Every structure is written in C-alpha cells, then in structure tokens.
Amino acid sequence: MLAKAKECWEQEHEEREAEKARYLAERIPTLQMRGLSLSALQDLCRELHAKVEVVDEERYDIEAKCLHNTREIKDLKLKVLDLRGKFKRPPLRRVRVSADAMLRALLGSKHKVSMDLRANLKSVKKEDTEKERPVEVCDWRKNVEALSGMEGRKKMFDAAKSPSSQ
Secondary structure, three states: OHHHHHHHHHHHHHHHHHHHHHHHHHHOOOOOOOOOOHHHHHHHHHHHHHHHHHHHHHHHHHHHHHHHHHHHHHHHHHHHHHHHHHOOOOOOOOOOOOHHHHHHHHHOOOOOOOOOOOOOOOOOOOOOHHHHOOOOOOOHHHHHHHOOHHHHHHHHHHHHHHHHHO
8 A cells, every 4th residue: 555655656746847847848948049149148148137037026026915914814813812802701690400400401301310419418517716716905016016126026936836736
C-alpha cells in the first residue's frame, strides 16, 4: 500500500513539474540574442526591465491586498470575541426536584423507586461559640499603651500561644 502511495506521489510530482515547464514555455519566449546589434540589445533590456517593473508592481499590489485582508480578518475576529463577551446569560432558576422525581426522570416511569435521602443523615448540634468566649470590655486606650514597644509584642505573642496550648 505504501509503495502504491509512493508511486502516486511521484507521478503527481512529475505531472506538476511538466505543467510548470509547459506554462513557463508559454509565458516566456526564448531569447534570441545572437546577431543583435548593441542598440537592439539595449532595447531588449529596456523591454525586459519594463516587464519586470509591471510584474513587481502587481506583486506589491497583491501583497498589500493580502496584508489588508489579514488585518481585516484579525479585526473581525476581535469584534466577534467582544460580541461574545457582551451578551448576558440569563440567570438560571433553581428547580426543586425530589429524589423520587429525579430517579423517575432518569430511569423512566415504569421503575417505582422510592428513596428517602434524609433518613440516613446524622443530626449535628449547633455549637454556641459566643457562650464559650467571654467578652472582655475594657478601655482600648489602656490596651494600646500596654502593648506598645517590644514588651507589648511579647505579651501579644504569649497571649497568642496560651489559647492554643489549652
């Protein structure tokens, strides 16, 4: 199979080369420079230069169009990205569906499945953290004066250590 593919590829390559040679033979006539005088050679050179200039101008115009189209495509892509971001998605509504209804929707109406998902849940007591912490009411100015300087920092460090060690 690989050999057949290689043969086809080589044949296509040869056909392309033959087409290229045929096209160039049509477009480019052979130059006859033997037996021409100096003025005839100069005229021939002028003609060739004129043709080269025309082809060069066409190439430049095509490149300019290509660059313009590329920039336009880039701008349009940016506009598309901007437009995508501007549309607001509607907020989704929460739909309350029981477990039984969900299973019926998934499994079909012929399955009679009943599940009580709340039956196996543990009950958790809510701890009152406010009762455990005694709230000290004191003058904040005394607290700031007591904690000023390095001794105050040491007191803060010791105070931070003491509750965690209990």
